[in-house]
Amino acid sequence: MNHKEKESVFVDLYDLYIEGELEDESMEWMKQHESLFQKNAEDLKSKTCLKRSPGAEEESQIRYMKVYLSSMYICFILLAIWMTVWFYF
Template sequence: MENNQDCAVFQDLYELYIDCELEPETMEWMREHEMGCMYCINKSQTKIVNVPLSEDFEKIKTIRILTVLLYGSFAALSLWMSVWYFW
């Protein structure tokens, strides 16, 4: 395989490589390619740093929105029940 094809295969299998879900021979090839290819080293480090942060940020944003909605609903329900009770 050419170097470009090797890099394409490496990038395709990288998620499985990180999760150790590849066969031993493939894991060894991935380790060797990662050590020898500067392009793939830079790409893999970028993926490791950026992906979890963006996924975590989206989860935190969703949790914040749900929390605000729940507190708002609780406040509106409490106000409605108080007015209804005293009326």
């Protein structure tokens, strides 16, 4: 594995490493490479936190679903009104 690959693996596993949720082999690997990549991992994590909050994507999806459902209800009501008027004339 080259240096860039090791760095990206370290960054990907950094949160789990901090929380202590890695297996023994992975923890040992992270400890060995901590001095090399810890600063980069912390910098990357702080930049991604500033860009977008953790629940922003979920909130966006919920908002999209609300708009979609509202538009479907409106279409159904308009179709029901149109069919009622068409039926009686």
